Amino acid sequence: MPLQTAVDALADRLRALPQSTLARGSAAEALALARELAGRAERIEEPGREPRAFPDAGMFAVGDQVAVAGHDLVEAVRAAGDERELASAVELVRGAAVRC
Template identity: 65%
Template sequence: MLDVTPLQTAVDALADRLRTLPQSRLDQGAAAEALALARQLAARAQLIERPGETPYELPDAGMFAAGDQLAVAGHDLVEALRTAAGRPVDSDAKVAPADELAEAVRCVRAAAERC
């Protein structure tokens, strides 16, 4: 069983922090950073769930929704990784779930440092 707790914890912490930032801070780039990360996590989840299909782009719902969008995309990736880890090994898989998890955690932590 793949332990996705590090990703879920990192996503939740950053999303919570984004929800409390003042508008000025969101406007200075924190919201854009969060949206870019949410889009990346959403695309990763979609590629796991529907390999070979082009991922849909997460829309921009505005700076005040950035934390919520990050939380939703992050939780989608958590569930996609849990499901993928429970399946038999797929020789066509581009990245193993554990490697995908590690990369996602790294991306969220790096974004948290910038926000």
């Protein structure tokens, strides 16, 4: 699935970034992405319910947070069969990858 491929590639890249790069904004960008992906998954799985707060686990955890949130969205999209959401999420991840 293109979304899973994009998420995995970005998560791996984030895990390999040096602290200085993470501190200059890549970690914040990745956390914002993880929060958006998690929120999208929750809105698909539980329509009408406000998404739960997504924690900031620190700059060294953002790669894992992107992976977990992205994989949750992959499963939600797969279950819902929402191709528009899939395409939108892939573009979101690719855009964040460029900014990171």
